[in-house]
Amino acid sequence: MILDLPAAPVNCDANSQSEWRHAVRRALLGWRAGLDAATHHHLSGKIRDHFTRFLADHPKATVGFYWPIQNEIDVRPVIEAHIASGGGAALPVVPGKDQPMVFHAWTPDTEMVPGFARIPEPTGTELVAVDILLAPLVGFDGQGYRLGYGGGFFDRTLAACEPKPLVIGIGFEATRLKDILPHQYDVPVDVLITDQGMTKIA
Template identity: 45%
Template sequence: MSDENPKDYASPACLAAEVAPDYFDPLATDPVAAADAARWRKAARAQLLAARGARDVQATDAAIADQLDRLLAQQFGGGPGLILAAYWPIRGEPDLRPWMARQSAAGLRIALPVVTAPDQPLVFRPWSPDAQMRPGRWNIPEPATTAQVLPQIVLAPTVGWDAGRFRLGYGGGFYDRTLAALRPRPYAVGIGLESGRLPTIYPQPHDAALDLIVTEAGFRP
């Protein structure tokens, strides 16, 4: 399979047409398979990012916000007093900032992730609609404070996702490291698009499965 021109998302990382998509052993450490998976992910990521612009942004983002309201009501009693880590949208990600502002006004404590160094877990800093912001790593806005909080719920934006609740992100591994490090581990919710569903992302030993995927169409447990 060409690294630059994958035939489709269902193609496994190697021997695409000759094996079942669920053959992949997530505990495998074979370096060749890992390299093949990395190349496949890079190609899939590029295609999914390019396709993001085709959606109805306003309708999709509103639908995801509605699904998150339903999740909070059903599983967290609405969420007042809980700390929820959201994200600042980049590269066409669902924009939940209006929802974050509404939830902040309703008593949910909102935080944003901050990258402090490469290959380190994220830290979470408190956010509110009137919070002072500053440019962080890669110029992504972050709260201009040194305060840190420990969220009970983490929203992790996805480029793609699969039925095992594994997340295809941008390749930095920040959410995987963070979920592995936090104790107690927060409830991790992937925020994705229905069009981002993949048969598998070929999970590696470092990949952390999420607890739930939320898209514009509903919950994907």
């Protein structure tokens, strides 16, 4: 799958860089939204399989994952199996705009309420530290830099985490870019998992 994306700016000043990232983000989200159900299911299945194999080496880890929105890969089946085999899981709660996310324990029985941007968040469970943090990828490059939704939540959260969790970027291989032109405050992921497999970032 080849995507028709805007060309990177020749003059890579901050404004040109931001405008390009905004245009690429819009194009990638449009592509993902337009994926037919069969293709989405097939590619997502491959990604879940790779993620399952990854978690086999981390059976007791507490995994901070995401509630799928905007046609993201749904990793909940893998997370539920991880919990059933003795692992832990948590979902992010956003305390407010421009604040880092915190993580609350989650199981399939956890009560959920609409949170920031109406994304479901757990309620009534304890605050927990996560060993592994999943970062959904709108786009990404081979150096592990991710293009997210533009809110900066993951980068603020990682900057606030101590100790820092192992960060796993999850996305479709078709959204790989040569270079996302990262900002100076962007934090690369440690591992990339796509439908083509798993890559550890050196």
